[in-house]
Amino acid sequence: MQNDARRADILTQLSKSQKPVSATALAEKYHLSRQSIVGDIALLRAAGNDIIATSRGYLLATPPKVPFLEKTIACRHNAAAMREELYIAVDEGCTVADVVVEHPLYGELRGQLQLATRHEVNEFLARCGASEALPLSFLTSGIHLHTLLCPDEASYERVAKRLRAAGILLSD
Numbered sequence: 001m002q003n004d005a006r007r008a009d010i011l012t013q014l015s016k017s018q019k020p021v022s023a024t025a026l027a028e029k030y031h032l033s034r035q036s037i038v039g040d041i042a043l044l045r046a047a048g049n050d051i052i053a054t055s056r057g058y059l060l061a062t063p064p065k066v067p068f069l070e071k072t073i074a075c076r077h078n079a080a081a082m083r084e085e086l087y088i089a090v091d092e093g094c095t096v097a098d099v100v101v102e103h104p105l106y107g108e109l110r111g112q113l114q115l116a117t118r119h120e121v122n123e124f125l126a127r128c129g130a131s132e133a134l135p136l137s138f139l140t141s142g143i144h145l146h147t148l149l150c151p152d153e154a155s156y157e158r159v160a161k162r163l164r165a166a167g168i169l170l171s172d
Contacts, residue, residue: 006030007040011049011060020057020114054112055127056120069150070097074170075163076142082128082135085168086121092158095149101140111136113146143170 013021013029023037030037041058045051050061077085089096095116103109115121128135137144150156163169 003040007044010037010040011044014051014058014060017059020054020059022057025057052112052114054114055124056114059114068095069153069156071148071150071156073146073148073160073163075137075144075146075168076170077137077168078142079135079138081166081168082137083121083125084166085163086115086124087118088162088166088168089146089148089159090115090117090121092162093151093155094159097147097149099136100145100147101136101143103139109136109139 010026013026023034023041026032026037026040027034041051041053052059052061075085086096096113098113099111101109113124115124148156148159150159160169
Protein backbone atom coordinates (compact mmCIF):
# COMPACT_ATOMS: atom_id res chain seq x y z
CA MET A 1 0.00 0.00 0.00
CA GLN A 2 1.30 3.43 -0.92
CA ASN A 3 1.95 5.97 1.85
CA ASP A 4 -0.90 8.31 0.84
CA ALA A 5 -3.37 5.45 0.58
CA ARG A 6 -2.30 4.13 3.98
CA ARG A 7 -2.73 7.56 5.58
CA ALA A 8 -6.20 7.88 4.02
CA ASP A 9 -7.06 4.44 5.38
CA ILE A 10 -5.77 5.39 8.85
CA LEU A 11 -7.99 8.47 8.75
CA THR A 12 -10.96 6.29 7.78
CA GLN A 13 -10.18 3.90 10.66
CA LEU A 14 -10.10 6.79 13.12
CA SER A 15 -13.34 8.28 11.79
CA LYS A 16 -15.16 4.95 12.24
CA SER A 17 -13.84 4.23 15.72
CA GLN A 18 -15.62 5.33 18.88
CA LYS A 19 -12.56 4.37 20.98
CA PRO A 20 -8.91 5.34 20.72
CA VAL A 21 -6.90 3.34 18.18
CA SER A 22 -3.37 2.56 19.31
CA ALA A 23 -0.32 3.09 17.13
CA THR A 24 0.64 -0.51 17.88
CA ALA A 25 -2.67 -1.82 16.50
CA LEU A 26 -2.26 0.29 13.36
CA ALA A 27 1.35 -0.85 12.98
CA GLU A 28 0.26 -4.49 13.12
CA LYS A 29 -2.49 -3.91 10.56
CA TYR A 30 -0.14 -2.26 8.05
CA HIS A 31 2.92 -4.39 8.93
CA LEU A 32 4.94 -1.32 9.86
CA SER A 33 6.78 -0.11 12.92
CA ARG A 34 4.91 1.86 15.56
CA GLN A 35 7.23 4.79 14.81
CA SER A 36 6.12 4.77 11.16
CA ILE A 37 2.51 5.12 12.30
CA VAL A 38 3.46 7.97 14.65
CA GLY A 39 5.02 9.68 11.62
CA ASP A 40 1.86 9.10 9.57
CA ILE A 41 -0.24 10.65 12.34
CA ALA A 42 2.10 13.66 12.44
CA LEU A 43 1.70 14.13 8.67
CA LEU A 44 -2.09 13.77 8.92
CA ARG A 45 -2.13 16.43 11.65
CA ALA A 46 0.09 18.71 9.58
CA ALA A 47 -2.41 18.33 6.74
CA GLY A 48 -5.10 19.79 9.01
CA ASN A 49 -6.75 16.67 10.44
CA ASP A 50 -7.81 17.14 14.04
CA ILE A 51 -6.38 14.00 15.63
CA ILE A 52 -6.17 13.75 19.41
CA ALA A 53 -3.43 11.63 20.98
CA THR A 54 -4.54 9.99 24.22
CA SER A 55 -2.62 7.56 26.40
CA ARG A 56 -4.75 4.76 24.88
CA GLY A 57 -4.34 5.76 21.24
CA TYR A 58 -5.54 8.21 18.63
CA LEU A 59 -9.00 9.71 18.20
CA LEU A 60 -10.36 11.83 15.42
CA ALA A 61 -11.93 14.90 17.01
CA THR A 62 -15.54 14.96 15.89
CA PRO A 63 -18.59 16.85 17.07
CA PRO A 64 -20.22 15.00 19.95
CA LYS A 65 -23.32 12.97 19.14
CA VAL A 66 -25.19 14.38 22.13
CA PRO A 67 -25.13 17.90 23.50
CA PHE A 68 -22.90 18.43 26.50
CA LEU A 69 -21.66 21.21 28.70
CA GLU A 70 -17.94 21.87 28.81
CA LYS A 71 -16.89 22.91 32.31
CA THR A 72 -13.48 23.57 33.84
CA ILE A 73 -12.75 22.70 37.45
CA ALA A 74 -9.69 23.58 39.51
CA CYS A 75 -8.44 20.87 41.84
CA ARG A 76 -5.66 20.19 44.29
CA HIS A 77 -4.84 16.82 45.76
CA ASN A 78 -2.05 14.35 46.38
CA ALA A 79 -1.48 11.14 44.43
CA ALA A 80 -3.67 9.13 46.79
CA ALA A 81 -6.76 11.20 45.90
CA MET A 82 -6.44 10.94 42.11
CA ARG A 83 -8.67 7.84 41.92
CA GLU A 84 -11.34 9.47 44.09
CA GLU A 85 -11.30 12.65 42.00
CA LEU A 86 -11.68 10.79 38.70
CA TYR A 87 -14.31 8.37 40.06
CA ILE A 88 -16.42 11.28 41.30
CA ALA A 89 -16.50 12.84 37.82
CA VAL A 90 -17.30 9.66 35.88
CA ASP A 91 -19.79 8.42 38.47
CA GLU A 92 -21.83 11.58 37.88
CA GLY A 93 -21.89 10.95 34.12
CA CYS A 94 -19.11 13.35 33.11
CA THR A 95 -16.09 12.68 30.92
CA VAL A 96 -12.73 13.94 32.18
CA ALA A 97 -11.42 15.25 28.87
CA ASP A 98 -8.00 16.47 29.98
CA VAL A 99 -5.72 17.73 32.70
CA VAL A 100 -4.06 21.16 32.50
CA VAL A 101 -1.24 22.66 34.56
CA GLU A 102 0.49 26.02 34.38
CA HIS A 103 4.24 25.48 34.06
CA PRO A 104 6.52 28.42 34.94
CA LEU A 105 8.73 27.87 31.88
CA TYR A 106 6.45 26.35 29.24
CA GLY A 107 3.11 27.90 30.16
CA GLU A 108 0.04 25.72 29.82
CA LEU A 109 0.66 21.98 29.58
CA ARG A 110 -2.31 19.80 28.67
CA GLY A 111 -2.65 16.04 28.80
CA GLN A 112 -5.51 14.32 27.00
CA LEU A 113 -7.40 11.86 29.22
CA GLN A 114 -10.86 11.17 27.73
CA LEU A 115 -11.97 9.13 30.76
CA ALA A 116 -15.70 8.38 30.92
CA THR A 117 -16.01 5.20 33.00
CA ARG A 118 -14.51 3.61 36.11
CA HIS A 119 -12.95 0.98 33.85
CA GLU A 120 -11.15 3.68 31.86
CA VAL A 121 -10.05 5.38 35.10
CA ASN A 122 -8.71 2.05 36.39
CA GLU A 123 -6.78 1.45 33.14
CA PHE A 124 -5.31 4.96 33.31
CA LEU A 125 -4.27 4.52 36.95
CA ALA A 126 -2.73 1.12 36.14
CA ARG A 127 -0.64 2.77 33.40
CA CYS A 128 0.36 5.48 35.91
CA GLY A 129 1.48 2.82 38.37
CA ALA A 130 3.41 0.89 35.74
CA SER A 131 5.14 3.98 34.39
CA GLU A 132 8.03 5.95 35.80
CA ALA A 133 6.34 9.13 34.55
CA LEU A 134 4.58 11.35 37.07
CA PRO A 135 1.16 12.95 36.55
CA LEU A 136 1.26 16.56 35.35
CA SER A 137 -0.18 17.77 38.65
CA PHE A 138 3.09 16.80 40.35
CA LEU A 139 4.70 19.75 38.55
CA THR A 140 2.42 22.18 40.40
CA SER A 141 2.16 20.72 43.91
CA GLY A 142 -1.11 19.05 43.01
CA ILE A 143 -2.85 22.11 41.53
CA HIS A 144 -4.44 21.42 38.15
CA LEU A 145 -7.49 21.94 35.99
CA HIS A 146 -9.77 19.41 34.32
CA THR A 147 -12.07 19.98 31.40
CA LEU A 148 -15.27 18.07 32.09
CA LEU A 149 -17.82 17.16 29.45
CA CYS A 150 -21.11 17.02 31.35
CA PRO A 151 -24.50 15.85 30.12
CA ASP A 152 -26.19 18.70 31.99
CA GLU A 153 -25.68 21.41 34.61
CA ALA A 154 -26.99 19.17 37.39
CA SER A 155 -24.28 16.55 36.81
CA TYR A 156 -21.60 19.26 36.95
CA GLU A 157 -23.07 20.63 40.20
CA ARG A 158 -23.01 17.13 41.73
CA VAL A 159 -19.34 16.71 40.75
CA ALA A 160 -18.41 20.10 42.21
CA LYS A 161 -20.31 19.38 45.44
CA ARG A 162 -18.67 15.97 45.91
CA LEU A 163 -15.17 17.28 45.09
CA ARG A 164 -15.68 20.14 47.56
CA ALA A 165 -16.78 17.68 50.27
CA ALA A 166 -13.71 15.54 49.55
CA GLY A 167 -11.41 18.56 49.93
CA ILE A 168 -10.29 18.28 46.28
CA LEU A 169 -12.03 21.26 44.66
CA LEU A 170 -9.71 24.28 44.70
CA SER A 171 -12.29 26.85 43.60
CA ASP A 172 -15.63 27.09 41.90
